[in-house]
Amino acid sequence: MIARFDELMRSAEAAFTRDDFEGSAALYADAVEIARQIGDEDRADRAFCSHCAVLLELDRGADQIPKLKEILLRSSNTRNRFHAAYCTAVAYDISGDGDKAENYADRAATFADELGDPVSASRSLNLVGNLSIRASKFSEAETAFDRSLEAHRNLDGHHRMTEAQVRDNLGYVMMCTDRLDEGIALCEEARSGLEAIGADHYLYETLQDLCYGHLLAGNLDRAHECGEKALDLAVDFEDDQVAKNCLFLLSETAVRRGDTFKARRYLRELTTYYPEVGISEEIIDVFLATDLTSVVNLRG
Secondary structure (H helix, E strand, O other): OHHHHHHHHHHHHHHHHOOOHHHHHHHHHHHHHHHHHOOOHHHHHHHHHHHHHHHHHOOOOHHHHHHHHHHHHHOOOHHHHHHHHHHHHHHHHHHOOHHHHHHHHHHHHHHHHHHOOHHHHHHHHHHHHHHHHHOOOHHHHHHHHHHHHHHHOOOOOOHHHHHHHHHHHHHHHHHHOOOHHHHHHHHHHHHHHHHHOOOHHHHHHHHHHHHHHHHHHOOHHHHHHHHHHHHHHHHHOOOHHHHHHHHHHHHHHHHHOOOHHHHHHHHHHHHOOOOOOOOOHHHHHHHHOOOHHHOOOOOO
């Protein structure tokens, strides 16, 4: 039975790596049942937390918070407590409760320190940083991302992908704190790393950030190039929020290039994401007269 459990866990992780989230969730759920049948609480908790992590990727799993908290309070296994705290933080973030999300992210970072595991540390610190950005705590976010990058030092393989994401996040913080050149350089490094490993499902957010940074810096051709690539990938991966952000940024780029015709085209495309609003030409005129870099929220 333990061999079957281990096989299910390996298969679930492999499915997750392939972005087969539904398949991964089903395999983790089977692993939970196997562990419960043999009365192995630690293995059941481990599989349950992994199952929740996949559900959260599918924008589900918030209803599992009570069970995650139970593991956090009951378990003596530090790694399982780390995973429970991390998943609870993500679940609260998805639910829009930023204060509770920050609290549990901090607890996850504390457990990662106890484990002495750089992978767990980098994950939890990246989460702390992202939550800090949303609360406009840029100094705290920068510290968390710096520590996350330090934890990534000497890690290789698939960890290069998450390192690139953290580098992008740090670059975005610098853009938001008037250090455009440093921020753009970090995001360009992240872009290069993600392109090298073919991680298109993460690349488009970095390209979105580069569009924003280059737009603020007045590098309008580069802003347009990054924005168009980001928009295409966001549409391919059905990320409506990034697609909308890109359309705002591309419209502003077009305005600054003196091409109001193209700016209107982007804004009309944007209206398809708000069918209930019925954005009119008058509203588009207002957008054209507004600095849209002050409207868009890339980490909202």
